[in-house]
Amino acid sequence: MSAGRRAAFRRLPRPAPRRGCGRTRGDLHDLTFCDHAVTVVDPRLPPRVWYPARGLATVWHTDAAVAPQALADLLGRTRARILTALAQPAGTTDLAHRLGLSPGTVSQHLGVPHRAGLVTRARHSHVVLYMRSPLGHRLAI
Template identity: 60%
Template sequence: MLRDLLDAANGGRLHPRLKGVRTDAAGLLEEITAALRAYWTAVLEPHWPKLIAALEADVLYRARRLADEGAQGLFNDIDRGLRWSNGALSVDEPGVEEQLDVRGRGLTFTPSLFCNRAVTLIDYSGPPRLWYPARGRGTVWGAGVVSHSHGLAELLGRSRARILEVLSQPLSTTELARRLELSPGAVSQHLGILHRARLLDRARHGHAILYSRTPLGDRLVG
């Protein structure tokens, strides 16, 4: 961050409030860090459990998509501004005409809940990275209680029908309990039954276990 501020100051593009980088770089960096920490505490930290659940669910979904459909299916599903052809990935970035060879360096994909299209930074000194809109980000800020079809509820019971319907994307037990306003213990019991019936898959992602519908579960809901 300090190097970026100094580069911006030398180019004359620095905001007036940040020009202290020339006289007290360490002090300015400490002030920026404190402001970011205060923002995190006030805005993001209270919602972090459901934010990280949505991001982890997206990563698991993308991994399954890559395994099932390959690179073509993965990139076509992430964003309309991404195109994969003959081993090259094109990113539709307005006003940018650059080519970056990432062979031997890799390309990191990062889901985001705060962007509405795929974006990247052309920086030859940094690691290649691309941010894209996380799947299901629209459900993060609401309770997300779903309706359920009468027939499915008669077959499985109301709670299991609701769980099966909401699992159009991978979710943890905690996130399911939050969305459906059920206790984690009750959700865990229902998930076990649905998993044994081969209607759900489960996979570990970090410290969490994420559940998702199997093809049989998809057909049942459909």
């Protein structure tokens, strides 16, 4: 393109995702409550696929509450934070992300409460979910 010519750009309308999920606001496509990928085919636009982001179950989670000092004195600060964070079942990667720890650290620290009967675990597909046992729940609250 020569320096004397100017490029002209025109904005094409962006189609909204189909099948009733998602909202479009400008360039943002909200697929929070959509459980499947959406393909938009428009010959005027490049091909597009919108899909829900991973980790949507943690969208409304806040950082884990600070563990009570007595629990931290009993179990140690990291184990107490992990037990407090297990108000809902979670895997090691999810816990590590929420607590700012490595998955290996979380896995290692879950071993002691599991052996003590404070935490139970169950396999769900390829993820091992940890949850408080009734004793662990009574201790954490």
